[in-house]
Amino acid sequence: MTSKVERLRVELGDRAYEILVGPRLIEGAGREILPLLRRRQVVIVSDETVARLCLAKLHESLSEAAIAHHTVLLPPGEETKDLDHFGRLAEEILAFGIERGTMLVALGGGVVGDVTGFAAATLLRGIDFVQIPTTLLAQVDSSVGGKTGINTRMGKNLIGAFYQPRLVLADTDTLTSLPRRELLAGYAEIVKYGLIRDAEFFAWCERQGNALCALEPDPLRHAVMTSCRMKSAIVADDEREEADRALLNFGHTFGHALETETGFSNRLLHGEAVALGMMLAFDFAARLGLVAAPEAERVRRHFEDSGLPTRLDAVGLAGTPADRLIAHMSKDKKVRDGRIALILPRRVGDAFVMKDAPIDALRDFLGEAE
Numbered sequence: 131m132t133s134k135v136e137r138l139r140v141e142l143g144d145r146a147y148e149i150l151v152g153p154r155l156i157e158g159a160g161r162e163i164l165p166l167l168r169r170r171q172v173v174i175v176s177d178e179t180v181a182r183l184c185l186a187k188l189h190e191s192l193s194e195a196a197i198a199h200h201t202v203l204l205p206p207g208e209e210t211k212d213l214d215h216f217g218r219l220a221e222e223i224l225a226f227g228i229e230r231g232t233m234l235v236a237l238g239g240g241v242v243g244d245v246t247g248f249a250a251a252t253l254l255r256g257i258d259f260v261q262i263p264t265t266l267l268a269q270v271d272s273s274v275g276g277k278t279g280i281n282t283r284m285g286k287n288l289i290g291a292f293y294q295p296r297l298v299l300a301d302t303d304t305l306t307s308l309p310r311r312e313l314l315a316g317y318a319e320i321v322k323y324g325l326i327r328d329a330e331f332f333a334w335c336e337r338q339g340n341a342l343c344a345l346e347p348d349p350l351r352h353a354v355m356t357s358c359r360m361k362s363a364i365v366a367d368d369e370r371e372e373a374d375r376a377l378l379n380f381g382h383t384f385g386h387a388l389e390t391e392t393g394f395s396n397r398l399l400h401g402e403a404v405a406l407g408m409m410l411a412f413d414f415a416a417r418l419g420l421v422a423a424p425e426a427e428r429v430r431r432h433f434e435d436s437g438l439p440t441r442l443d444a445v446g447l448a449g450t451p452a453d454r455l456i457a458h459m460s461k462d463k464k465v466r467d468g469r470i471a472l473i474l475p476r477r478v479g480d481a482f483v484m485k486d487a488p489i490d491a492l493r494d495f496l497g498e499a500e
């Protein structure tokens with residue numbers, strides 16, 4: 131890999147922070163974190179899989195910078211985002227004798243990032259934290275924007291806080307060990323930015339997507355940077371999701387229904403559900419005459435070329451009763467006053483919020499979706 135690291139500043143007033151993207155960032159983590167510390171003590175939170183791959187390097191880097199560090203390891207997987215695990219994590223962190231100046235460091239995918247961010251937002255009424263995302267999804271999506279949270283039996287991410295990190299270190303070297311399916315799930319979120327905001331970036335994905343997924347350094351860094359830039363610009367304008375930030379949920383309401391149907395299990399990864407959700411959004415918009423059919427076909431072609439799912443039967447969900455999917459969609463957090471709001475495309479690179487989707491047409495469409 132080349133040694134080029136790019137920096138991006140997220141403009142959020144006195145909570146502004148930097149995102150660094152490139153190789154060997156874990157090796158330099160101590161040096162980057164040191165100037166942000168009010169106390170030379172950090173608590174690293176990671177999962178067992180990521181710890182095996184990256185923790186030694188992080189320990190070494192913190193030790194070189196003379197930063198005292200403790201570590202808490204969580205089991206890998208979405209189950210770790212529940213209240214029980216969170217309770218234990220909070221007690222373990224407190225047992226290290228942390229103070230307001232202690233920094234948490236989230237080393238892992240979106241699960242570790244969300245849980246650690248929520249711990250940072252709540253322990254001692256708020257302490258600083260740094261994100262070191264190690265999945266593509268976490269590098270291009272979950273580590274940026276300040277949403278933190280945990281799941282409850284009533285649904286995903288229902289307890290949480292908007293809480294910004296002090297720094298994000300997206301070390302692209304970590305992605306070499308990521309299973310291909312996880313990599314593609316992250317790629318779906320990258321493509322999403324092109325589809326909602328930037329037709330040129332989607333065209334770039336059509337040309338460079340395969341090189342990116344083969345982890346070629348330049349396309350990879352460009353895609354992670356572009357995604358972080360777009361997400362952080364949207365978040366800077368609308369931190370608490372009152373307007374434009376909702377566009378980031380493109381594909382998510384359909385996707386959420388599919389994830390609910392598969393019990394948020396490994397059968398369907400979040401990014402795969404989002405890919406299917408985006409395809410459904412294009413097909414539904416084409417059915418309503420809001421987008422030209424060739425645009426939907428163009429998206430399908432790119433997903434197929436990349437290895438992303440485009441059809442419900444590919445994940446065993448064809449034939450799911452439409453009413454059941456609509457019921458799941460109605461429980462999505464984005465639903466207001468019992469109406470289903472959908473993010474729909476006008477064309478590649480331009481999406482909008484339809485506040486009150488026509489339910490009968492939606493039912494017919496989902497009933498026929500294959």
Ligand SMILES: NC(=O)c1ccc[n+]([C@@H]2O[C@H](COP(=O)([O-])OP(=O)(O)OC[C@H]3O[C@@H](n4cnc5c(N)ncnc54)[C@H](O)[C@@H]3O)[C@@H](O)[C@H]2O)c1
Nearest residue numbers: 179206207239240241242264265267268272277304307308
């Ligand atoms: N906060 C937000 O804005 C936001 C946005 C999108 C998603 N999310 C959340 O993110 C979570 C999903 O994140 P995710 O897809 O990163 O899942 P994840 O954190 O569960 O990671 C996926 C798997 O990959 C493993 N892994 C992580 N890094 C690895 C590496 N470098 N090499 C090999 N294996 C590695 C993990 O141990 C895990 O088993 C969900 O809980 C979702 O709700 C949050």
